[in-house]
Amino acid sequence: MSGAHEGAAHEPPDATARALADTVRRLQRAAAQQHAEARTRAVVDLATGILAERLGLLPAEAAARLARLAREAGVPVAALAADIAGQSAAPPPVPGAPPDAAQEPAPAVTQDVTPAVTPALAAVEDLQHAVDTVFDQAGPAHGAHAVAVWQRLPGGALALAAHIGLSAAEAAAWSRVPPGVATPAQRAVEDGTDLWPGDPRTVGPSVGTGSARAVLPLLGDGRCRGALEILWPAPGPDLGGPERRRLGAVADLCATLLADSHPHGQASTPPPASADEAAALVDALLTPALLLEPVLREGRVADFTLLRVNARFRDPRGRPREALEGASLLETYPVACATGLLDRLLRVHTTGIPLVGEHVRLVFKDGEFAGPDTVLLAVAPLGGRLLVSWQPESLMARGDEQSTLLRQAQRLARVAGFEEQLADGRIRWSEGLHELYGLAPDAAPVPLDRLARHTHPDDEPAIRRLLDTVRHRHRTASAVFRLARPDGTHRYTRVIAEPVLDTHGRLIAVRGAYHDVSAQHWTEVALGATRERLADSEQETAESERLALRLQQAILPTAPPPLGATGLHAAARYRPAAKRDRVGGDWYDVLLLPDKRVLLAVGDVAGHGVGAATGMVALRHALRGLAVTGAGPGRLLEWANTVALREPGQVTATAVCVLLDPAGGALRWARAGHLPPIRLAAGSAEVLPMPHGVLLGALEDARYEEHTAHLAPGDVLLLYTDGLVERRDRPVEDSVDQLIRAAGAPGPDLEDYLDRLLELSPADTEDDTCLIAVQVD
Numbered sequence: 001m002s003g004a005h006e007g008a009a010h011e012p013p014d015a016t017a018r019a020l021a022d023t024v025r026r027l028q029r030a031a032a033q034q035h036a037e038a039r040t041r042a043v044v045d046l047a048t049g050i051l052a053e054r055l056g057l058l059p060a061e062a063a064a065r066l067a068r069l070a071r072e073a074g075v076p077v078a079a080l081a082a083d084i085a086g087q088s089a090a091p092p093p094v095p096g097a098p099p100d101a102a103q104e105p106a107p108a109v110t111q112d113v114t115p116a117v118t119p120a121l122a123a124v125e126d127l128q129h130a131v132d133t134v135f136d137q138a139g140p141a142h143g144a145h146a147v148a149v150w151q152r153l154p155g156g157a158l159a160l161a162a163h164i165g166l167s168a169a170e171a172a173a174w175s176r177v178p179p180g181v182a183t184p185a186q187r188a189v190e191d192g193t194d195l196w197p198g199d200p201r202t203v204g205p206s207v208g209t210g211s212a213r214a215v216l217p218l219l220g221d222g223r224c225r226g227a228l229e230i231l232w233p234a235p236g237p238d239l240g241g242p243e244r245r246r247l248g249a250v251a252d253l254c255a256t257l258l259a260d261s262h263p264h265g266q267a268s269t270p271p272p273a274s275a276d277e278a279a280a281l282v283d284a285l286l287t288p289a290l291l292l293e294p295v296l297r298e299g300r301v302a303d304f305t306l307l308r309v310n311a312r313f314r315d316p317r318g319r320p321r322e323a324l325e326g327a328s329l330l331e332t333y334p335v336a337c338a339t340g341l342l343d344r345l346l347r348v349h350t351t352g353i354p355l356v357g358e359h360v361r362l363v364f365k366d367g368e369f370a371g372p373d374t375v376l377l378a379v380a381p382l383g384g385r386l387l388v389s390w391q392p393e394s395l396m397a398r399g400d401e402q403s404t405l406l407r408q409a410q411r412l413a414r415v416a417g418f419e420e421q422l423a424d425g426r427i428r429w430s431e432g433l434h435e436l437y438g439l440a441p442d443a444a445p446v447p448l449d450r451l452a453r454h455t456h457p458d459d460e461p462a463i464r465r466l467l468d469t470v471r472h473r474h475r476t477a478s479a480v481f482r483l484a485r486p487d488g489t490h491r492y493t494r495v496i497a498e499p500v501l502d503t504h505g506r507l508i509a510v511r512g513a514y515h516d517v518s519a520q521h522w523t524e525v526a527l528g529a530t531r532e533r534l535a536d537s538e539q540e541t542a543e544s545e546r547l548a549l550r551l552q553q554a555i556l557p558t559a560p561p562p563l564g565a566t567g568l569h570a571a572a573r574y575r576p577a578a579k580r581d582r583v584g585g586d587w588y589d590v591l592l593l594p595d596k597r598v599l600l601a602v603g604d605v606a607g608h609g610v611g612a613a614t615g616m617v618a619l620r621h622a623l624r625g626l627a628v629t630g631a632g633p634g635r636l637l638e639w640a641n642t643v644a645l646r647e648p649g650q651v652t653a654t655a656v657c658v659l660l661d662p663a664g665g666a667l668r669w670a671r672a673g674h675l676p677p678i679r680l681a682a683g684s685a686e687v688l689p690m691p692h693g694v695l696l697g698a699l700e701d702a703r704y705e706e707h708t709a710h711l712a713p714g715d716v717l718l719l720y721t722d723g724l725v726e727r728r729d730r731p732v733e734d735s736v737d738q739l740i741r742a743a744g745a746p747g748p749d750l751e752d753y754l755d756r757l758l759e760l761s762p763a764d765t766e767d768d769t770c771l772i773a774v775q776v777d
Helices: 002-010 015-055 059-073 077-085 099-103 119-123 127-142 168-173 184-191 241-259 275-284 334-351 401-413 433-437 448-454 457-471 518-555 610-627 633-646 732-743 750-760
Strands: 146-152 158-164 212-220 223-232 289-297 300-309 355-366 369-382 385-392 415-421 427-429 477-484 490-501 507-516 568-575 584-592 598-608 653-661 666-672 678-681 684-687 706-710 716-720 769-776
Touching (some): 015 077, 127 158, 146 241, 158 184, 184 212, 184 223, 184 334, 212 241, 334 369, 401 415, 490 518, 568 584, 568 750, 584 769, 633 666, 716 750
Antiparallel strands (some): 146 158, 289 300, 369 385, 477 490, 584 598, 678 716
8 A cells, every 4th residue: 555655646636747747757768869869970971081081982972882882781871880980879858758768679760771971871761851851951952842753663754752842733744744744753763864954855734834853763673663853943053073972862862762661642552572483484384485594793693593584485595494493684685686686675774664565676696697586575574583475487377477388498498397305205397398208287296216217228227327326426417218108108207306304414305307308319310310421521622621731731832932041041931730620721932033133922822722722822822923024013914803702603812912122121012802911010010001902802903002112221011910919809909019029129030039939929819820920131
């Protein structure tokens, strides 16, 4: 009883007194809570300052780093801040407060919030509260009159998650923006880029009509969760680098808050499907599908991992599922990623807006070869991962035009494919294989183990070698055999098969193709009979080529005649064609004339064999005989043209004709479609001008222009045919320049110089070659 009396003695005597006592205790508790909050903010500010000083960050960036560290460590921001500052996180008792108020814990601090403008925002726990604080602190400084935070909803819509400075009617009208409305916030979400005042992309339907605005995407864990929109009276401020960084910190705060909130106006959503559940979903799909896991580096998606590949997916390079699962997307399909695949995947992952059935032309690389392929691509977000349906046009519906074309090509080429799984014995045949075997369309496919039963007995060893190479040596092999059909006929068939190995090198399947080569076989039989009849003709041709070679060797001199008495000395080379069947009509001539002048001539008759050799003989002897008349080189070529026109078969040829006077070094020359001479002086080389003149044997009454030049003592004149310099990949002039520079100065030994020219010749036509070099002593 005494205890009861003592308790009653402390109670106020009436209701008014009790109410006053309750009010005092409530105010004491509120004061204690405010003191705890102030001390928490002070500790957070102190830790933020420490991080800013040591890491060289802005205060807002240091606060963001503090909140991120607390989130990764799984501790409250206040506790981590106390550890960094070296202080206790628990508040001391408040003087005058009742014991229960002094011992009440400090208010819980949200641990996964990113700071905005001031460091104390690391402890803000409510999105609307954060927006109010930002507006109170940053709005007056920059003149902003409104702030809106947009949250991206599943399907691509935007919800107005928090705002300040907007009227209730305007906020209600813009509470939800359907997908497809080109608002500035939607543009920022889709592009993932910051929009600043003055950017044309900030113009569009949105809150605050007529205002200047900045719109920043809210990015977290590689995904865009919404957008932050700040409004100013037009035309808006000119924001420098520090202001933009501070607004970026505001966006970081909002992104962190949105990451832990459920969609605006909806109940809390169930947790995303686990990896096993998502993999089961991919396996159950009736279309080719992939499950991709994003790979984050420095907070951004840098790659994707192929988490799951279903059985209907066909790798363009034919790799099995086991070789794809767990691999990097960039390493597995590098060229496809570079040609548009990765950009589309990143856009879907960032914006959350699915990609529905887009025809995309991608490039896939197989070894050293890369080829384009059009795929029907669909991508959808799935619990932080991406579900990708990827179907090449070549494997789409049977009615697809591309597939129809492929089947027609296989039918015309009489080719059919097969694949046999070793684990379950499942066999797939393409169209045409039942018909090749002579089986009914609904008959069971023939396994490779029974292939020998369907072949001619003499061909069974070839089948055994084929299967042994593929199954045991794990190498691609082929065989040609006679396929026995139920009606007693045989089809000559070529089979090529390759092993399919898993990541451990174990054989899991065999696939390949059948090729009906019956028509080719009977053609080869007919060709065999024809070859016997052609043998005599081939022998005759070989004898004709040998005759042409002997004729050419007999006509062309082994060396030019001695010219020592004239003050000249000459050297000549003839290199026959690399192949005997290409004996050509190249020729040269050096002739001392009665008037002491010297005739120099080089020519090339079109064609090969006896015809070219006989044409060469006719032209060479015609020039030799006509040169004693004293006519100039132009007139000599006109007569040679007449000879070419009168020859059987109408010979055509190129030629260059030079008359050199040893006494004074004067020379005259003309050309008929031939390469011009080259004059080699001390330390220099000059290709002489090309006078006009068409091929010999091309036109009646052709006229040939003459040019003159002079050779000084020590100069060398070089004449040659195109077999010395002709290449298929460059102009002749470039080859001439390269050869002359590589060979260097002629020197006193012309024989050695011509050998050097032949050795350094860049020609790749395997044609015969003639060269003449004359030097003035």
